[in-house]
Amino acid sequence: MPDRVGGRRPARGIRRFLAGRTAVWLAFALVHAALIALNLFAQGLPLGDVTGVYRIWAENAAAGYARMGIDLPWVYPILAFAPMAASLAFGGAWFGETWLGLVTVLNALTLSVLLGRTRLSRTRRVAAWWWLGFLALLGPIALGRIDAVTVPFAMLGLVWAAGRPRLAAVLLTIGAWIKVWPAALVAALVIALRRRAEVVMIALALSFGILGVSVLAGAGANAIGFIGEQAGRGLQVEAPLAVLWLWAIVAGDPGVHIAYDREILTYQVYGPGVELAAWLTTPLLAVGVVAVLAVGIRAAGRGAPVGRLLPPLALAFVVVLLLGNKVGSPQFVTWLAAPVVLGLVLRPARFAVPALLAAGAAILTHLIYPYWYGWLLVADPAFVLLLTGKVVLLALLFVWAIQRVWQAGKRAALPVDSGSAVPARDRQEGLR
Template identity: 70%
Template sequence: MAEQGVHEASALRPPLRSRLTARVHPRLRRLLGGRLALWVAFAIVHALLFWLNLWAPGWPLGDVVAVYRVWAENAAHGYVRMGIDAPWVYPILAFAPMAASLAFGSAWYAVTWLGIVVLLDAAAFSILLGSRRLSRTRRIAAWWWVGFLALLGPIALGRIDAVTVPIAIAGLLWAAGRPRVAAAVLTIGAWVKVWPAALLGALLVASRKRGEVMTVAVSLSVGILGVSLLAGSGLNAVGFVAEQAGRGLQIEAPIALAWLWQIVGGNPAVRIRYDREILTFQIAGPGADVAAALTTPIMVVGVIAVLLLGIRAARRGAHLGRLLPSLALAFVVVLMLANKVGSPQFATWLAAPVILGLALRPRRFARPALLAAGVALLTQVVYPYWYDWLLVAHPLLVLALTAKVVLLVLLLVWAVRAVWQAGDGAVRLGAPAA
């Protein structure tokens, strides 16, 4: 009888592994759910990216050291100020971080650049975590961003886009509570690199305070242009528009896949050439120049189509928290897919709308978050480690680039559907029209 009682008691007790798991899991969740764990992960990933940019094969900091530093030094020595004395490929405020990276001398330019980007990322990360009790949604968004940076690799810090990403994240996170501040931040970002203008457009559509958003954006832009003109820029202040229009079809551009696969197939009429004026590898072959010329009107049509979908949703009373993340994502992916440049750093743009979506509706944004993570990983596969293989159109690298474009198309389909549903959902809930 005693033995039977022991067996019955042991049968009632959960297995040892289950008991240990029950004890460990809450502790693990508390550990990973705290600010300290997030900041430690942030520091580890950024330290790794810092090291990779300085020492990894493929010269990840090539543009920073060989191009940005030269521009900054030329201006410091009084030779030429890009965007003021000569047309430039970037908006005028892009020169600010480039010049600031000379603060400790030319020899320390790369380290200073990386330090500036890490500090900007830390500021955006702090805004994401907030000063109050850390919510589950923001914790998910923060862990995703850390993972996204790790998957993306050194390009996450090694281009001018890396300066604009934390600015864009901060702007979107402030969109609901501080629309005027958000408009100012996103406008500044757009005058560093054009792409945050897409986020500003999404905010203009989704916000009920669009008049204030427009006023801030226009006033700040006029002020920036005014200062540029006083500095003697003339039309060079907007020269980046013409400079971008004059580019050829870069090999990383999604549309360039049609020619890369021809090279893989052995077509002797198609080749990859280096443009010494723009400093990029471009496609040379039948139809490539025509395709490059068509990308801009295709992009305009795509942006207008997404804009109309966003206006439809807004007029049907879509809530900003539901409309803004998906609309911003749709705009960004259109810019990436209909782009004749397609540089690897463009993948960094995905972070801002996905972080906002996860911070507001993590379950709904799980699928685009996974797709964006896949884009980041494939970007690192292509650049910088095996980029030389892409320059000879190696089939595996062309296949990786093709997979990346497929993921971007899936992202666009998801985002467009989400924008459409935001309008439908608002009508079903009986929300008043905006």
């Protein structure tokens, strides 16, 4: 009996430790140390875009040769240059390490807000542990691209959305001017929040301000050149729609092949029907976004509470961007973290399914990129199957999210007081 009781005490102590902030921060340090090491030393050049492309853009601007987005059209919105320029703080030789340090600091600030200032709630603890696990499963790409800078802005914007909509609008708008995708989260806020007019006014005012400064700096039409640059892309090898042509290569179709586009700096699929498919992605993406908008507006019009509507609506917007994208780069999976974390903070039991599906997409992405990416580029059947599995998981995520948004609009299923959708402690932290 004493041994049994004595055995319970260490187990209880371990559980108590894992439930505290110290364990979460220790896990944060371990995960980020591992991801930094992988970015710097793993095979497949996982930090290649940062040190081989971002660094050159930053150095050219510093030397007065060309400022991307100002002197030349650019594939990114203008604020994407800010973290690239900041990563030159210790010189070009340390650009990669500085970039990784910058992303780690942003993630640390986000985790600090996520954990909150008061006693750590179970829901926030679950969300924090899931996010760290998601980063670990996704691998070095979780830190090694411009998308990694936008995720903290998106996550904080969603976590603060209901309680601090003005601040949320600022954060998400800044994120959208670094990489476009957080604009979809602004749309989710406009639909789900009652103070939607404030969100719209702040997003518009900030956007016009950023555009104005860009024009004054000499950008001209290049300030919005990223729109045309994206529209001119072909079908990238990782794009969901590209799976059809990858299986054609596996089947031995001599008319389909993969080649490197030196202008866009990506591997793309070429063959019969590819150009039409690449063109169709834009209208198909528009149809998907409009469908999500319609279902979200219906739910909001029927009085869906923020805690029930915003997480699945944000997830639906993000996943439709992933499925309808002609690029489909592996780092896009990082976008899933923001809506899933919000869902786990507000309704962890209900968000268990998308949390598992998103984790599965992260694992499959890590298996493909960066270590064995070359096998996908030769359309190896096993890696085409991995990519197909990832697309299936994203499709399941979309189905789950759109169903939950639709259900949020059922009057009979909704309480009159929406406060029950958000834990009381989290309302004090600003979620409500």
